Amino acid sequence: LDTVGGTLRKVASITQGRIQPETLSTLRQAVFLDRYIQGIGIRHGNTLLCTSEQLFEKPEPIPDAIPLPRPGHVELQPPSDRGFQAPSLSLVYAFGNDLAVEGLINPDLFSEFFDYYARESDCRVFVFFQGNKPLTTFGEADMLLPANVDLNRTNQLQWRGAHLVRVAHTQRYPIYTVAVASTAAVTAEWTRSAAIFAVAGIVVSALLSWLVIRVAKRTQSLESD
Numbered sequence: 001l002d003t004v005g006g007t008l009r010k011v012a013s014i015t016q017g018r019i020q021p022e023t024l025s026t027l028r029q030a031v032f033l034d035r036y037i038q039g040i041g042i043r044h045g046n047t048l049l050c051t052s053e054q055l056f057e058k059p060e061p062i063p064d065a066i067p068l069p070r071p072g073h074v075e076l077q078p079p080s081d082r083g084f085q086a087p088s089l090s091l092v093y094a095f096g097n098d099l100a101v102e103g104l105i106n107p108d109l110f111s112e113f114f115d116y117y118a119r120e121s122d123c124r125v126f127v128f129f130q131g132n133k134p135l136t137t138f139g140e141a142d143m144l145l146p147a148n149v150d151l152n153r154t155n156q157l158q159w160r161g162a163h164l165v166r167v168a169h170t171q172r173y174p175i176y177t178v179a180v181a182s183t184a185a186v187t188a189e190w191t192r193s194a195a196i197f198a199v200a201g202i203v204v205s206a207l208l209s210w211l212v213i214r215v216a217k218r219t220q221s222l223e224s225d
Contacts, residue, residue, distance in 0.1 A: 001091060001173055005074040007034045008093035008101040017042060017099040019049050027052035038084055039104040043068065071096040076173045078129055079107065089135065111138035123181035130174045143180055151176055
């Protein structure tokens with residue numbers, strides 16, 4: 001998200017909100033260079049002046065648009081249908097005179113780097129925007145989100161039936177992640193770790209006992225003690 005925010009600032013600096021033939025080229029180049037952006041557009045209030053796909057003869061209204069943030073600020077807005085296969089998150093950078101640059105992000109990108117680690121940990125992760133339905137999910141496909149998960153209890157383990165749940169969220173964006181693991185899988189992993197440490201502990205204890213006995217045999221006299 002920070003990467004996309006940096007791209008939006010650069011586009012705003014280059015275009016200054018001017019809609020010219022070369023503006024379309026600038027927007028398309030930004031989409032090409034930033035792998036996280038599906039599309040990009042210049043907004044005036046709740047209307048689109050142009051996108052990386054086309055220039056509009058007159059401003060195009062945005063359905064269910066949310067007001068722009070304060071000038072100079074970046075805001076993550078709820079997912080909306082912008083013509084892609086799945087609803088896109090909208091990251092908006094406002095830069096004055098009711099103008100803004102918005103980048104559309106595919107929520108599935110959140111899972112791009114972490115799906116492997118979630119599967120390795122036998123858990124499933126759900127990514128939420130605020131308290132709405134999950135934006136995306138990855139990890140063990142057969143694991144469901146338990147009922148009554150408290151999103152306000154962050155960084156704490158929650159027991160939900162046969163599952164362990166942990167919630168985390170960012171300070172900068174209204175994004176929550178909910179990691180779910182089965183207690184059986186956690187117990188099995190704990191048992192394996194405990195067995196390894198138990199064997200290591202027995203070996204170390206035997207070595208220390210042998211050293212103590214050996215030292216004790218050498219110190220038989222009062223003077224040596």
